[in-house]
Amino acid sequence: MTQFYQALLRDGGPRLGPRLRRCFAAWAGVEDDGGPALEHARGRSRTALADNDLCGRYLHDVPTGDGRLRTTATWAAGRKGAPGWVRVTVEGDLDQAAVTAPGFMPAFLATGRATDGAVPVEAGPHLIGPEEVKELTGWLARPDRGVPVIVLTVDRSDPNLVAACADHLAETLAGVALVARLYDARTQDDLNAWLGGDLSVFGGGLRTYLPGVRPGEETYAMRHQPRGGGAIRDQGVRSLEVVVKGVVELSVHRAVPADVRQTEPRIARVLAGALPPGELHAAPPTPAAIAVPRGPRIPRPAAPSEPQTLQPEPPAQPEPPAPPDPQPELTTAPEPGVEPDPVPEPEPAAGLADDIAAKLADRLDESVLDALVDMARGGDTETTALIKTMAAHLDALTRAVESTGLLAVRAPGQELERLRRQYDQLELDYTELQECERKAQDRIRWLESRLAEHADPVYGVQTDADRDDCWEAESLMEVVQRARKQLRHLDLPDSLDTEVSKLDVMYPRQRRRWTGRTWDALRALDAYAAARADARFTGGFYDWCARPLPGAPAITPTMVSMKESDSVSGNPKYHRARVFRVPTEIDPSGRVYMPSHIKLQQVGSPAPRMHFLDDAGGATGKVWIGYLGDHLPNTRTN
Known part of the structure; x- marks a missing residue:
């Protein structure tokens, strides 16, 4: 699914869950009974509400155009008095869609005082006068601000138009932007005096200030996009579409805070009863704690033992009939003086129902038949009373089983949704396991490097530089940008950004899985x-991954392929798709065929690949990354 919208809020107010649930249910048109779990379907639309005192998740899935849109609101109470958090996302199986804030967001923001963690995010625009300019500049200068601030200036010719535009922006961008409207010209002058000429805003226009405003130090001031007053006066609210689209797209790429990233995968498990509520904010679980439970293992039948001679037992003496047991029995009472039949050995599961039916039929002797006839005639013998008791217990047991829904036949849509929820949870667990494995491998490499240096075991000491190696990114573009700054022996051209951004936007759930592998692969290269370059290693990159230097970054060799298949290399169409830019020192044409690649995901769709050219031992002494994106065309994809 493609993610179109994401809001990350902090809310320390009381009753966070009930407030969010009430607004969400009213927007989705669902009559909420307040129960711990509610599912409602109407046509092709589906709504699910599930929560408890600590966390919750609300979902609304509707058809739209040729696909579907899914709005999800997830919340959790804060840890040890910290404010709770709310994450709202809108996803869909559409290539593109004009998505704005869900309709419940303004109503929810009006119930409390939410923030993005640094600045207030409210339901309507802030009216800024001369007394509030200092507060506005404080918001703009906050280094931890995550949402953009949209400032609208005064238009003396039509003040009502500016107010209408501010209201429109506050509604469509609820939760992902702070909208401020300046009260008068004096306020505008005071603000521009602080911003400076490059960042000023005037003339009835507006400006979107992204996080990280630095007056007087901006190297590219136009990243804070202005919108002229003339366009607003000519087109009115329609002129704001480009502003809304830009801010909504920016919200998708906003990094998820560490506490939200750690807690969110556990919410579904807590709501399903698979994890105690007290574990919601606990330390990351071990792999065993989040392993998928399996059914009991059926023991193999034991080998037959040697036959033994049994001593004859004295015949059992008849005993007076015991009163009916409150628990239902599966056998009938024996007649006085008749020795009960031996208990049969358990039969295999196959044909179990038929075997039981046959054995019960054999046990219906004449006394039971007589009791049934007596019961039909209104008699009240002891056997008849026992049968009545058994029938009552069996009826109660049947009703109890039916009430649990264990025997109900699920509709295809319900079964598909159940499997989809299980798949989503398994995907989150798998990603968490991958992160734990990456950190463990990084720790092992650090220990190996120290052992190689000192020939002496050292434990428990790790420098900040070593700890930074196991870095977690929120998007592939973030990985690429960091690699360009830190990895001096790699070259990542700007041409990578198109396909990398496409993976980030089109597959928001899988991108966290790929970021760790991509960063590890780039570090290894x-x-x-x-x-x-230092002549400390001879061989190719595959050899490096199989036998790296002690403590040096590496990836598993199964991720590396140094060539393509003959069906790809020999096909002109597929061959051309793997020709990428290189400097003329490598090839006079400036382009070369790059069959070597790293598999960031072995199978599936998408299955991202990183194609590279190894010139570490050549003229440039670098590894050149030619492509990072979805699997290039081959005989299977075409």
Whole structure:
């Protein structure tokens, strides 16, 4: 699914869950009974509400155009008095859609005083006068601000138009932007005096100030996009579409805070009863704690033992009939003086129902038949009373089983949704396991490097530089940007950004899984190229991954392929798709075929690949990344 909208809010007010649930249910048109779990379907639309005192998740899935849109609101109470958090996302199986804030967001923001963690995010625009300018500049300067601030200036020719535009922006961008409207010209002058000429706003226009405003130090002031007053006066609210689209797209790429990233995968498990509520904010679980439970293992039948001679037992003496047991029995009472039949050995599961039916039929002797006839005639013998008791217990047991829904036949849509929820949860658990494995591998490499240096075991000491190596990113573009700054033996051209951004936007759930692998692969390539440049290693990158230097970054060799298949290399169409830019020192044409690639995901769709050219031992001494994106065309994709 493609993610179109994301809001991340902090709310320390009371009754966070009930407030959010009430607004969400009213927007979705659902009559909420307040129960712990509610599912409602109307046509092709479906709404699900599930929560408890600590967390909750509300979902509204509706058809739209040729696909569907899914709005999800997830919340959790804060840890040890910290404010709770809310994450709202809108996803769909559409290539593109004009998505704005869900309709319940303004109503929810009006119930409390939410923030993005640094600045207030409210239901309507802030009216800024001369007394509030200092507060506005404080919001703009906050280094931890996550949402953009949209400032609208005064238009003396039509003040009502500016007010209408501010209201429209506050509604469509609820939760992902702070909208401020200046009260008068004096306020505008005071604000511009603080911003400086490059960042000023005037003339009835507006400006979107992204996080990280630095008056007098901006190297590219136009990243804070202005919108002229003339366009607003000519087109009115329609002129704001480009502003809304830009801010909504920006919200999708906003990094998820660490506490939200750690807690959110556990919410579904808490709501399903698979995890105690007290574990919601606990330390990351071990792999065993989040393993998928399996059914009991059926023991193999034991080998037959040697036959033994049994001593004859004295015949059982008849005993007076016991009163009916309150628990239902599966056998009938024996007649006085008749020795009960031996208990049969358990039969295999196959044909179990038929075997039981046959055995019960054999046990219906004449006394039971007589009791049934007596019961039909209104008699009240002891056997008849026992049968009545058994029938009552069996009827109660049947009703109890039916009430649980265990025997109900699920509709295809319900079964599909159940499987989809299980798949989503398994995907989150798998991603968490991958992160734990990455950190463990990084720790092992650090210990190996220290052992190689000192020939002495050292434990429990890790420097900040070592700890930074196991870095977690929120998007592939973030990985690419960091690699361009830190990895000196790699070259990542700007041409990568198109396909990388496409993976980030089109597959928001999988991108966290790919970011760790991509960063590890880039670090391994950089370490390999550095070792080749210093003549500390001979061989190719595949050899490096199989036998790296002690403590050096590496990836598993199964992720690396140094060539393409003959069906790809020999096909002109597929061959051309793998030709990428290189400097003329490598090839005079400036382009070269790059069959070597790293599999960021082995199978599935998408299955991202990173194609590279190894020139670590050549003229440039670098590894050149030619492509990072979805699997290039081959005989299977075409």
